Amino acid sequence: xxxRTSSLDANRLQAIGRPLLAWYSRAKRDxxxxxxxxxxxxxxxxxxxxxxxxxxxxxxxxxxxxxFPDVHTLANATEDEVLRLWEGLGYYRRARQLHAAAKQxxxxxxxxxxxxxxxxxxLPGIGRYTAGAxxxxxxxxxxxILEANSRRVLARLAAHAAPPDAxxxxxxxxxxxxxxxPRRHPGRFxxxxxxxxAMVCTPRQPRCTACPLxxxxxxxxxxxxxxxxxxxxxxxxxxxxxxxxxxxxGDRVLVLRRGPGEWxxxxxxxxxxxxxxxxxxxxxxxxxxxxxxxxGPPQRLGSLTHSVTHHRIAVxxxxxxxxxxxxxxxxxxxxxLAKIGRLAMTSPGRRIAKLAAEWLPE
DNA sequence: AAGTCGGGGTG
DNA sequence: CACCCAGACTT
Numbered sequence: 479x480x481x482r483t484s485s486l487d488a489n490r491l492q493a494i495g496r497p498l499l500a501w502y503s504r505a506k507r508d509x510x511x512x513x514x515x516x517x518x519x520x521x522x523x524x525x526x527x528x529x530x531x532x533x534x535x536x537x538x539x540x541x542x543x544x545x546f547p548d549v550h551t552l553a554n555a556t557e558d559e560v561l562r563l564w565e566g567l568g569y570y571r572r573a574r575q576l577h578a579a580a581k582q583x584x585x586x587x588x589x590x591x592x593x594x595x596x597x598x599x600x601l602p603g604i605g606r607y608t609a610g611a612x613x614x615x616x617x618x619x620x621x622x623i624l625e626a627n628s629r630r631v632l633a634r635l636a637a638h639a640a641p642p643d644a645x646x647x648x649x650x651x652x653x654x655x656x657x658x659x660p661r662r663h664p665g666r667f668x669x670x671x672x673x674x675x676a677m678v679c680t681p682r683q684p685r686c687t688a689c690p691l692x693x694x695x696x697x698x699x700x701x702x703x704x705x706x707x708x709x710x711x712x713x714x715x716x717x718x719x720x721x722x723x724x725x726x727x728g729d730r731v732l733v734l735r736r737g738p739g740e741w742x743x744x745x746x747x748x749x750x751x752x753x754x755x756x757x758x759x760x761x762x763x764x765x766x767x768x769x770x771x772x773x774g775p776p777q778r779l780g781s782l783t784h785s786v787t788h789h790r791i792a793v794x795x796x797x798x799x800x801x802x803x804x805x806x807x808x809x810x811x812x813x814x815l816a817k818i819g820r821l822a823m824t825s826p827g828r829r830i831a832k833l834a835a836e837w838l839p840e
Numbered sequence: 841a842a843g844t845c846g847g848g849g850t851g
Numbered sequence: 852c853a854c855c856c857a858g859a860c861t862t
Contacts, residue, residue: 527857534848534856568846571859605859625857645841672857681855682851712853713843741845787845825847 494635495660495667497690502670505677507532510539512669517591518549520616524608525576530567532676538567549589552580561744561822568825570742575603595621606652615665622655623668624648627675633707634679637696641708713788721758722748722826724797724834725773727812731834732768732800733821735809741786746811747827748834754794762798773798779833784826795830797837 506512509532511523522542526535542563546552552560557577564573579601583589591612592598598609606624613619624632629642632651640647660667678689684703686692697703725732734749736742749768753761758776762768776796783792803812813821815838818831 524857529845529856529858530847531849531856566847568848569858571845575859603859607858611857623857626855627857643842669857676857709854715853785847787843 493694494658494691498670498674499663499666501690502666502673506669506673507677510536510543515616515665517612517616519543520612521591521604521608522546522576524611525572525603526567528572528608529569534567538563549580549583549591552577553584557744558822562820565745565822565828566825570745572603574744578602579604591616593617593619595619611668614659614668618663618665620659620661620664622652622659623671624652624655625672627673627679628655628668628671629675630681630707631671631675631679631691634684634697634703635691635695637700637702637706639702639706639708641710643710644708715785715788715790718789718791719754719794720750720752720791721754721794721796722750722830723762723768723776724748724779724795724830724837725768725771725800726797726834726838727800727803729814729816729838730812731815731818731831731838732771733811733813733818733823733827734767735811736824737809742824744822745824745827746821747824748795748830750793758796772801774801777837779837782826782829782833784829791826793826793830795833797834 509523511519514520523535523539526539526542545559545563546555555577557574560573560577561570564570567573582601583591592600595609595613598604598612599606604612610621610623611625613621614623629648629651632638632654636651636654638647638650638654642648674689674691678685682704686695686698686703689695689698692698695703697706723732732749733746735746736744749765751758751761751765751767762771762773762776765771776798779795779797781792781794783790785791815831815834823831
């Protein structure tokens, strides 16, 4: 056998389960979605948790489940309602796909979840990780998972130094994950791996002295836990400057819904233009987006920045008194500022609305 | 294989 | 500022 530290040998493999599950039973996190093993609840939580930290999901999960307690309720909801309850979580395609999948489950599967990894994979928004998570946690199917936490744990156990974006790096770790997931309690085992990664085997300064797997961790034995796994290459962030327009008539302001192919598809936002400063006024008048809109001199209300993946956007917020409404169009609405809370808005849109509220007394 | 998609908390 | 996160999907 020529295997060395690049993968776990059979002895180390067998050594994982017992100490890991013992650690989990006493150290596991108390999370709202762990109160239920209903596939629907597990599914909703897993979609929310994609690329989103646990602490940011807690409250949204509780609110969402209260509004849509089962797959039929979700399937019958409007996309606006679903998006509004997704507000602030980001990656809104997840919400649209969740909604589409709920309809699919109701129409094609009589409201019952497919009870296999392959069946789950056919639903929009469910990939290899999420299918394995739902299958193992909600259905007691011995399916592997690989995500940010368990990837780090397994990479260190096996001293697998390649960064996640390296070619073939994940394939080896998926193989490892499949080799170690037990037939008994696969869901607990997988969640234990994730909790260990989140609480002990952290990206920086892992707490190896508290780790139940330290004795069989190749990275720890080599003293390389700080450098494993390697960091992926980061793209440079690109800076963007634009203006957001709060066009006002009386107590109403102009908002628009983001369309297909745009960021925040389906969500409402204030109109924005790439022009800033002196060029803004003519840009407003020319903008096919806005009408054209006739309005008085733009007035600076404030500024804010936000980030979308590798873009950093500086927004100058400008208010103006519109003379008349301009064209009517789907996805364009004059909304009383007091009622803007009912719309599913982008996060910067919410902040812009706040500036607008300060501008407009009551 | 590389890009895209949010947002906020942390150091 | 950079880094991080219970990934999926398109090109």
